Amino acid sequence: MRWGIFVLVGLLSGCSVGKYEYSKEAGKRVDVTFTGIPTIMGLGTLGTTIPLTPEYSLTAAHVAKYSTYKVKAWHPQCDLAVVYHKNPDLMHPPRFRNSQIGDNVNLYGYSFVSAMPVSSSGTNLINTSLDTKWNKPGCVLVATNAGVVKGMSGGAVYNASDDTLGGVIVGFSDEINDNASGKTLYKDVSLYVPYAKFAQWLAQSIE
Numbered sequence: 001m002r003w004g005i006f007v008l009v010g011l012l013s014g015c016s017v018g019k020y021e022y023s024k025e026a027g028k029r030v031d032v033t034f035t036g037i038p039t040i041m042g043l044g045t046l047g048t049t050i051p052l053t054p055e056y057s058l059t060a061a062h063v064a065k066y067s068t069y070k071v072k073a074w075h076p077q078c079d080l081a082v083v084y085h086k087n088p089d090l091m092h093p094p095r096f097r098n099s100q101i102g103d104n105v106n107l108y109g110y111s112f113v114s115a116m117p118v119s120s121s122g123t124n125l126i127n128t129s130l131d132t133k134w135n136k137p138g139c140v141l142v143a144t145n146a147g148v149v150k151g152m153s154g155g156a157v158y159n160a161s162d163d164t165l166g167g168v169i170v171g172f173s174d175e176i177n178d179n180a181s182g183k184t185l186y187k188d189v190s191l192y193v194p195y196a197k198f199a200q201w202l203a204q205s206i207e
């Protein structure tokens with residue numbers, strides 16, 4: 001994937017961007033988790049986890065921080081964590097593959113608004129950077145035009161072409177601006193950490 005770095009602004013105002021809808025399929029791919037205090041996604045107390053193995057799940061670090069799950073590993077740069085979580089019904093662990101800009105993706109998570117599984121579809125638009133407590137500038141994110149609502153943080157981004165897991169949802173933004181010119185490039189985007197940024201860390205964390 002070619003990394004074209006832009007500055008992200010207007011981060012995480014409101015409770016959602018784009019379109020999303022109730023999805024039985026989302027309920028098969030991700031789990032809901034409850035947190036005790038407000039998270040980066042807004043005023044909600046709900047997040048999403050991705051079953052990895054019978055013992056572990058993957059989620060956003062800001063979800064893991066305030067959830068009831070014990071954390072096994074924190075990513076050093078990205079808003080990611082592996083948590084201890086029993087997944088007795090996991091028949092087939094997800095297959096991972098990094099995607100490219102222009103590829104179509106499907107997002108799965110849980111909505112804080114309804115506490116129900118939801119999904120959305122869209123396209124990878126651009127690579128961007130974000131410097132917060134949870135994401136350092138070295139952790140490049142992918143922005144998409146797929147819808148997202150607070151509560152989906154920690155949810156799964158699947159590549160539409162082959163149904164492989166391509167990343168983890170970490171939030172959304174009102175707009176993305178060009179770092180040099182200040183020009184607004186995209187509005188109302190969802191954000192996720194791509195597999196390329198955590199593949200090695202994940203393999204080491206669940207060994």
